[in-house]
Amino acid sequence: MTDNTMLMAGRTVLITGGTGGIGRATAEGLARLGARVAITGRDLARAQAVAAQIAAAAGNPAVDAYAGDLSSQAEVRRLAGEVLAAYPRVDVLVNNVGGYWAHRHVTADGLERTFALNHLAPFLLTNLLLGRLIASAPARVVTVSSGAQAMGRIDFDDLQGQRRYSGQRAYNQSKLANVMFTYELARRLAGVGVTATVLHPGVVRTAFGAEDQSAFFSLMSTVVRPFMKTPAQGAETPIHLASSPEVEGVTGQYYADRRPRRSGKTSYDTTVAARLWQVSAELTGLAHDTDAAGKEHLAS
Template sequence: MTENFPGPMAGKTVLVTGGTGGIGRATAAGLAALGARVGITGRDKARTQAAADQIVRESGNPAVDAFAADMSCQAEVRALAVAVRSAYPRLDVLVNNVGGFWATRHLTADGLERTFAVNHLAAFLLTGLVLDRLKGSAPARIVTVSSNAQAAGRLNFDDLQGERSYSAQRAYSQSKLANVVFTYELARRLEGTGVTATALHPGLVRTSFSAEDPSRLSKVMIPLLRPFMKAPARGAATSIYLASAPEAEGVTGRYFANRKPKTSSKASYDPAAAARLWQISADLTGLNTRGRETQRRGT
């Protein structure tokens, strides 16, 4: 148990999605080293367990748990939430880290565009499903990994899933803007509960980002940019800070980069767009506006 492992996060429980590699794995390792009990998610059970075992060896903290879940599939996100609630009597921090970039338009098992489904809807759904556990553990924190790409993002409500016209960069920027808009709206809705919500830009980090379905541009640019990219441990610094730092306690509805609050894009502060995105997300995931399960429209 974490009580036997010293550190400023001893006795705290954290869930990091997408924790088998890159920023997510580095975030989980950093929080485990601080004494937290850490759960990580990954699509493949064996790979997720191997990552958890490696974090145990590196941090010296034995309290690292592996949860297998494909975050593009809402049934698996729901099963993950059930497993997390069963395993953890308390949940102090949720780090919505999982994300990706796909050059071509893919549909998920739910018939949704993959970028929007993984980068935004997975965080929306999982957060809603574990929110009661976070509230019961307050003060608690929700940290969502966005990107500076949010600055170029536009919420195209007439074509959120790129059915009429798909551009990988447009879809990615939109999803990262959605992360920030979601965070600000979540912070408003959680006011007075003791649960905070923040978003962040991790920087340009050396990861397997876009490796599944790279664009021609990324095939050219990533090797050129690689020498200038941060190591994953540096890229995880702001996530770890927002999840653990005493000075971040009570900070909510803010966007961070390099562990400092920053101004996000003008579009991210539109409350009407935030309310509209929330309702659409609730409809697409079967969560009502209070985060409870409802029948998903069209199913």
């Protein structure tokens, strides 16, 4: 690697959902900039194989793999423990993992999978790693949302889609939750040297939603696929937010195409954001944590 590719030298980055699509492309991009990169995937063997491929492509051997189904809170907690044990500093956390399900699925914790994986997983992981992020300041938390956030609504009366479930409505809600979580996190972290930004990567050509697609989703994917961004193009904004000196100190902002944008009107409601944070803390057990990591998070 030449000197101009060493922007992230000495920095450690954790990327969830890094075995494919935007996550993998983000991992490769940051590895090319000299970062030590850790990726997560549900299957360890696959994650290790992808990590080796990223290392070879980037010319950077410092790419590590971790396993975990992050829809399970026990798995999120185990991952956080492994990361804290492995890395004396965590400079950037990229909350990328996510999914879309046309039908309602329930996690090991009894929660609706879209909300659990897309929102509660990054909420819990970020809180568990906050102490290390603060100690590593200046540090960054970058969360991948979607333009669908503009159509979302936080339905506190039916967060888990028990009364009525729509894959699109659940997805929109979870992506709005990503934005509101980021804004609330930025408010709570003011002055500690850790920034929080959130982004829309664009409509990217990946296997997203393939596990449980509706017929309409499948048809639309086929029709619009030629016009979608490549994973590398989708990764440009998360790479920018994770590494660029231009956004040093920028926090509580929503980005698309590497530029700050306005998110949906609802996302700026601080009362709803505070309530969402408290409900999320209850659902993840953070409101009652008394362990060492728990003392460092911002659940209360």
